[in-house]
Amino acid sequence: MSPYVLFIIIMSLGLGTTTTFASSHWLLAWMGLEISTLAILPLMSQYHHPRAVEATTKYFLTQAMATALALFSAALNAWVTGSWEIKQPFHPAIIIIMMLALGLKTGLAPMHFWLPEVLQGLDLNIGLILSTWQKLAPMVLIYQLSMEINQTTMIIIGLTSAIIGGWGGLNQTQLRKILAYSSIAHMGWMMIVLTYSPKLMLLNLMVYILMTSTVFMALKTVSATKMNTLGTNWAKTPIITVIIMTTMLSLGGLPPMTGFMPKWLILQELTKQELPLTATIMAMSALLSLFFYMRICYATTLTISPNTNNAKTPWQLKSSLMPTPLPGMTAMAIMLLPVTPMFMAMMM
Numbered sequence: 001m002s003p004y005v006l007f008i009i010i011m012s013l014g015l016g017t018t019t020t021f022a023s024s025h026w027l028l029a030w031m032g033l034e035i036s037t038l039a040i041l042p043l044m045s046q047y048h049h050p051r052a053v054e055a056t057t058k059y060f061l062t063q064a065m066a067t068a069l070a071l072f073s074a075a076l077n078a079w080v081t082g083s084w085e086i087k088q089p090f091h092p093a094i095i096i097i098m099m100l101a102l103g104l105k106t107g108l109a110p111m112h113f114w115l116p117e118v119l120q121g122l123d124l125n126i127g128l129i130l131s132t133w134q135k136l137a138p139m140v141l142i143y144q145l146s147m148e149i150n151q152t153t154m155i156i157i158g159l160t161s162a163i164i165g166g167w168g169g170l171n172q173t174q175l176r177k178i179l180a181y182s183s184i185a186h187m188g189w190m191m192i193v194l195t196y197s198p199k200l201m202l203l204n205l206m207v208y209i210l211m212t213s214t215v216f217m218a219l220k221t222v223s224a225t226k227m228n229t230l231g232t233n234w235a236k237t238p239i240i241t242v243i244i245m246t247t248m249l250s251l252g253g254l255p256p257m258t259g260f261m262p263k264w265l266i267l268q269e270l271t272k273q274e275l276p277l278t279a280t281i282m283a284m285s286a287l288l289s290l291f292f293y294m295r296i297c298y299a300t301t302l303t304i305s306p307n308t309n310n311a312k313t314p315w316q317l318k319s320s321l322m323p324t325p326l327p328g329m330t331a332m333a334i335m336l337l338p339v340t341p342m343f344m345a346m347m348m
Helices: 003-022 026-044 050-081 092-106 114-120 124-131 133-144 151-168 175-194 198-222 227-232 238-252 260-272 276-301 326-335 337-347
Strands: none
Touching: 003 026, 003 133, 026 050, 026 124, 026 133, 050 092, 050 114, 092 133, 092 151, 114 124, 114 175, 124 133, 124 175, 124 198, 133 175, 133 198, 151 175, 151 276, 175 198, 175 227, 175 260, 175 276, 198 238, 198 260, 198 326, 198 337, 227 276, 238 276, 238 326, 260 276, 260 337
């Protein structure tokens, strides 16, 4: 792809998300969502692989349906209430339609079926954009609607996403599908605490983006897309292998990693809101997710002794240069737990 075309596409991605961030009118927010969707389509299909074209088509159809549903619910609310402002009250029945549309944009269960299939057909760099940047605009809209959404609805969506995200990843061997189900599970944790503590949802989103970006960049460095590929990386790139293993444990929420912080605070908040059963189910769903993270770590570090792949001699392999931001992002992805009191003070 030409650098000029790539520059225009990246700028369009930023423009779409920024437009949604800055908008107070539903038409402008819808316009920002559309710009972001249209900008990422050429990136998804640039390799002309059948799987990439299939993933691009599925993504386009799904996102078109989601934005059409969002525009329909905004227009319906404007017809009922007489206002297009995002901050204006929503009709209780119409806001459910809007949540379905935004849930379809982000991959929340039960509107999640497109996400694993689409992510599986993409390059790791584009998968990184889809898993992080493309979630920002709809999550900001969900954040602005947080005070009007029924709490029971959000609890059901959060529990469903966390359970399906953990259950769906158990039998996967493709790393991109595992990360897709990981995304669904993390979205569930964000949704379940949204109506009680929106700032805690933003903290969880920030930590999720940090950890997911680290994993995608590390996997791209060693060109790993399947679990058994990671077993031969000890001899070639031991540092990257350690980064993948520790960040996966952080994604699973094991202390003393950074990923334990949002889960700990969310369970504490649910307990404060006198929802012990919900907190227990969420903690049990975290064990489902932790199982396939541990399976990756086991396959990476313990099942195959440190040796090289016999298919290629080591000097014929491409050199794996670590991306510049990866060391700093790795440090933050696994070492931020001691600063939890500072984050709690900021959320007060």
